[in-house]
Amino acid sequence: xxxxxxxxxxxxxxxxxxxxxxxxYQDRLYALLNIYALHALVLALAVASQAYVQDAPHLYITxxxxxxxxxxxxxxxxxxxxxxxxxHREIETVVGIGPTMLLxxxxxxxxxxxxxxxxxxxxxxxxxxxxxxxxxxxxxxxxMVTRRNVVSxxxxxxxxxNGLVLAATGAKGMPFVVEISVAFSILIxxxxxxxxxxxxxxxFDTVDxxxxxxxxxxxx
Amino acid sequence: xxxxxxxxxQAAQMLLVLALAPLLTGFVRKVKAQLLRRQGPPLIQPYRxxxxxxxxxxxxxxxxxxxxxxxxYLIFAATWVAASLVPTFGTGLMFSWxxxxxxxxxxxxxxxFFLALAGLDVGTAFGGIGSSREVMIASLAEPAMLMIxxxxxxVAGSTQLSTMAGFLASGEVxxxxxxxxxxIALIMVAIAENARIPVDNPATHLELTMVHEAMVLEYSGRHxxxxxxxxxxxxxxxxxxIACLFVPWGxxxxxxxxxxxxxxxxxxxxxxxxxxxxxxxxxxxxAKMRVFRVPEFLGAALMLGLLATLLLFVxxxx
Numbered sequence: 001x002x003x004x005x006x007x008x009x010x011x012x013x014x015x016x017x018x019x020x021x022x023x024x025y026q027d028r029l030y031a032l033l034n035i036y037a038l039h040a041l042v043l044a045l046a047v048a049s050q051a052y053v054q055d056a057p058h059l060y061i062t063x064x065x066x067x068x069x070x071x072x073x074x075x076x077x078x079x080x081x082x083x084x085x086x087x088h089r090e091i092e093t094v095v096g097i098g099p100t101m102l103l104x105x106x107x108x109x110x111x112x113x114x115x116x117x118x119x120x121x122x123x124x125x126x127x128x129x130x131x132x133x134x135x136x137x138x139x140x141x142x143x144m145v146t147r148r149n150v151v152s153x154x155x156x157x158x159x160x161x162n163g164l165v166l167a168a169t170g171a172k173g174m175p176f177v178v179e180i181s182v183a184f185s186i187l188i189x190x191x192x193x194x195x196x197x198x199x200x201x202x203x204f205d206t207v208d209x210x211x212x213x214x215x216x217x218x219x220x
Numbered sequence: 221x222x223x224x225x226x227x228x229x230q231a232a233q234m235l236l237v238l239a240l241a242p243l244l245t246g247f248v249r250k251v252k253a254q255l256l257r258r259q260g261p262p263l264i265q266p267y268r269x270x271x272x273x274x275x276x277x278x279x280x281x282x283x284x285x286x287x288x289x290x291x292x293y294l295i296f297a298a299t300w301v302a303a304s305l306v307p308t309f310g311t312g313l314m315f316s317w318x319x320x321x322x323x324x325x326x327x328x329x330x331x332x333f334f335l336a337l338a339g340l341d342v343g344t345a346f347g348g349i350g351s352s353r354e355v356m357i358a359s360l361a362e363p364a365m366l367m368i369x370x371x372x373x374x375v376a377g378s379t380q381l382s383t384m385a386g387f388l389a390s391g392e393v394x395x396x397x398x399x400x401x402x403x404i405a406l407i408m409v410a411i412a413e414n415a416r417i418p419v420d421n422p423a424t425h426l427e428l429t430m431v432h433e434a435m436v437l438e439y440s441g442r443h444x445x446x447x448x449x450x451x452x453x454x455x456x457x458x459x460x461x462i463a464c465l466f467v468p469w470g471x472x473x474x475x476x477x478x479x480x481x482x483x484x485x486x487x488x489x490x491x492x493x494x495x496x497x498x499x500x501x502x503x504x505x506x507a508k509m510r511v512f513r514v515p516e517f518l519g520a521a522l523m524l525g526l527l528a529t530l531l532l533f534v535x536x537x538x
Contacts, residue, residue: 007395014397014531021523097516101523108530116534128534 012046013132020139040070107138129170136163230314241452242266251500273445292446302327309484312474316382339435350434360518367525389468401528408521410458417503
């Protein structure tokens, strides 16, 4: 099993982490959505390769869901939303790009230290997958924390979920029902967030979450 | 016998890099001109420029110190030594034991330090701007370069270039995402270090944003010839480095027969031509960045290098 199949899994999971960093780096909404689509595409490839290696046909369905919903439907829907909301301008980031990147590197290092310490007895493939998956999750959280625009927070949330799917496929014997329900709950969450987005926009004329803070009377 | 052969290969390489460097620059300029549908200068124009400059008298500023006169020789010597240590057509070089990647970076770093001093020496405003920007770029490019070196050294188990090239040419490397990231980061660093287009424009003396040309504005005659030649050698060095680390196919192993050396030389010429063409294509298809966006560009290179090193810890060695 070692050798080429491990290398391919490593390549795809590593690329997923790299694309997460590209999401952090990107400061325009359209490009952000394109990179999110790339993120989902890499995830679909990683899941499909896991399905081949583990000889688990149900993972192909997970890969197909990732490809159709996350790489095609959600980016197009978000794209339309951006056009409707009329926000094609730059994203304001709370921290600059440089510090964010360094924080991200720190999070990747942290997740590797944690996972490699905790799972010393596990299968190398699963260890590697879990380490990368945790970094993708943490990077998604970092993106949600550092961005003020709601749409890019949604993208951060979706990329976080991609990390969860990667972890689920790396662990052998995860029931298929769990994966399906996670995928659909994310879809529901996406729809709810979409509706909220328009409500926020209607109410405050902006999708900058600081407007909400101001409305609550918090000091900035 | 092997000693004599190694010495001959080393001497051939020293002369080869010196002879090829202006040709490579001429080739890149020619391809760029052709892509813009201009005719462009002939391929040998850089040689002519250097010979013409060598014949001309040196004009020195009144307040130029001895350092200003010594620096072109220092820069040229450091760059030439560095360029002749990078394996080009064969790895069996006489001095390959000293061809440590960190040593090469140190040689280039000292050359840059002296160039920045020369920019400050005469005390003109332009030289000062050029030096300050060069040092700003270098302070970001060098950490990125060191991270790339760490990645490669962790993969190959050595910082010696000939060992690395031999290891990467063998099939044991496999498929590694870290190496891909290191390659992209190295290309970004090479673009910044050689003052190519998204970072600096090598073809103008007139822009306020220029970096390299601003530092050498006060030089003339044989001093300028040496500095130009050193810049051309540096471009050749980076392309050879990328070629010998990431496309090492065809490179002759140590103690190779002359036919293998010949194959290596042909492969090297093809690699140089391909890289030169790609560089010209890249430069014509992209616009120059604002100076204050350069840190972001190099920060991305640094990030890639760091990430490549980190990802190695969860690779096959688990």
